Amino acid sequence: MRFSRRTDWNTESTPLARALAERRGLPVLDLTVSNPTRCGIRYPGDLLQPLASSASLDYDPDPRGQLRAREAIAAYYARRNVALDPARIILTTGTSEAYSFLFRLLCDPGDEILVPAPGYPLFDYLADAESVRLVMTPLVYDHGWQLDLAALESAITPRTRAVILVHPNNPTGHFTSQAESDALFEICRRHGLSLIVDEVFLDYPLEAVDAADADSFLARPAPVPVFVVSGISKILGLPQMKLAWLAVAETTPAAVIEHSTAEAAAEAALDRLEVLADTFLSVGTPVQVALPAWLAHAAAIQGQILARVQGNLAALDAAIAAQPVSLVSRLRTQAGWYAILRIPVLRPDEETALLLLRRGLLIHPGSFFSMPSSGWLVVSLLTPPDEFAAGVGLLLSAIAEQAQ
Numbered sequence: 001m002r003f004s005r006r007t008d009w010n011t012e013s014t015p016l017a018r019a020l021a022e023r024r025g026l027p028v029l030d031l032t033v034s035n036p037t038r039c040g041i042r043y044p045g046d047l048l049q050p051l052a053s054s055a056s057l058d059y060d061p062d063p064r065g066q067l068r069a070r071e072a073i074a075a076y077y078a079r080r081n082v083a084l085d086p087a088r089i090i091l092t093t094g095t096s097e098a099y100s101f102l103f104r105l106l107c108d109p110g111d112e113i114l115v116p117a118p119g120y121p122l123f124d125y126l127a128d129a130e131s132v133r134l135v136m137t138p139l140v141y142d143h144g145w146q147l148d149l150a151a152l153e154s155a156i157t158p159r160t161r162a163v164i165l166v167h168p169n170n171p172t173g174h175f176t177s178q179a180e181s182d183a184l185f186e187i188c189r190r191h192g193l194s195l196i197v198d199e200v201f202l203d204y205p206l207e208a209v210d211a212a213d214a215d216s217f218l219a220r221p222a223p224v225p226v227f228v229v230s231g232i233s234k235i236l237g238l239p240q241m242k243l244a245w246l247a248v249a250e251t252t253p254a255a256v257i258e259h260s261t262a263e264a265a266a267e268a269a270l271d272r273l274e275v276l277a278d279t280f281l282s283v284g285t286p287v288q289v290a291l292p293a294w295l296a297h298a299a300a301i302q303g304q305i306l307a308r309v310q311g312n313l314a315a316l317d318a319a320i321a322a323q324p325v326s327l328v329s330r331l332r333t334q335a336g337w338y339a340i341l342r343i344p345v346l347r348p349d350e351e352t353a354l355l356l357l358r359r360g361l362l363i364h365p366g367s368f369f370s371m372p373s374s375g376w377l378v379v380s381l382l383t384p385p386d387e388f389a390a391g392v393g394l395l396l397s398a399i400a401e402q403a404q
């Protein structure tokens with residue numbers, strides 16, 4: 001049998017995954033927790049009730065998704081003071097599906113998309129599956145993270161079709177500021193690029209940030225097509241329900257010369273996306289029926305997750321401040337569920353992670369998020385607080401021992 005080149009993947013598990021499997025049930029303090037359904041978040045008791053609605057017995061497919069579900073998403077944005085026409089929303093089964101629709105919309109095989117690094121390793125397989133080439137562009141850290149716009153622009157080639165932004169980024173927790181997005185819009189306009197903005201962590205700020213910098217891109221009219229993706233796996237802590245969306249942002253007001261072109265492009269994009277969505281009709285009816293009731297629980301679920309990540313961040317800072325010798329520090333983060341730690345550069349971080357696992361601590365090396373190979377670990381702030389405190393304690397003492 002011959003396989004396609006696009007699926008020519010190395011499917012061997014990583015040394016860390018193998019070492020974890022070999023522990024077979026030995027206790028592990030897990031600082032990589034990313035599944036909100038497995039970390040003690042209490043979901044409202046009646047959460048599943050809307051799934052039993054008899055409305056779900058009727059199959060009335062709409063390629064963009066049921067209007068009531070899209071109106072509920074528009075209402076979610078209205079609570080953030082963002083006006084979004086439900087006609088500009090397309091439902092998908094996850095943000096991954098939203099990305100794959102957008103890659104198919106924008107790229108022919110071999111075309112390129114720019115992706116900021118560090119970042120969550122979400123796009124590699126998605127891009128391969130659509131025969132799209134990802135090109136990393138660096139985020140730089142200097143008292144806080146920022147886009148290296150000069151590096152980004154110099155990575156653009158005639159095959160570049162779009163720029164992905166994760167806002168706020170995972171794991172750096174960096175919000176794209178208004179000034180950065182203005183500069184980026186201008187670069188995209190000059191080179192005819194679209195912007196794909198992933199806002200799954202938008203509701204989880206960790207630091208006071210200027211409201212305009214923490215705004216959705218749906219509130220930042222641009223002279224180029226901007227596609228915002230989000231979903232309930234993070235907004236409601238419900239990844240198992242498989243419901244996400246992409247929204248086509250409004251373009252800049254009519255006074256701007258490019259408006260008509262950009263708006264025409266956005267409308268043509270919506271028509272094509274509708275055909276893509278119609279080809280799969282992948283989102284189940286019951287979750288669409290349930291979405292309006294679920295979004296009404298957003299504050300209760302987000303409140304718990306936010307309290308968890310903020311509490312763990314404070315505990316992490318206290319433990320770092322209490323080190324007898326300051327070996328581990330934390331990078332600034334503005335939002336999200338992760339924190340990046342700077343550790344002494346003694347060996348590759350993957351080796352450090354293996355050594356820590358032998359002592360019963362699971363942690364991501366920075367390289368998992370495309371960071372340099374030595375000096376960085378990433379911790380999940382979603383971990384239950386007792387496990388988090390014990391894990392951080394073990395981490396700091398192990399690093400101190402290794403540095404001796």
Ligand SMILES: Cc1ncc(COP(=O)(O)O)c(C=O)c1O
Binds near residue numbers: 093120166232233239
């Ligand atoms: C930035 C980012 N976007 C999207 C996702 C996945 O979202 P979904 O479950 O909707 O596919 C993740 C998962 O951690 C993520 O980090």
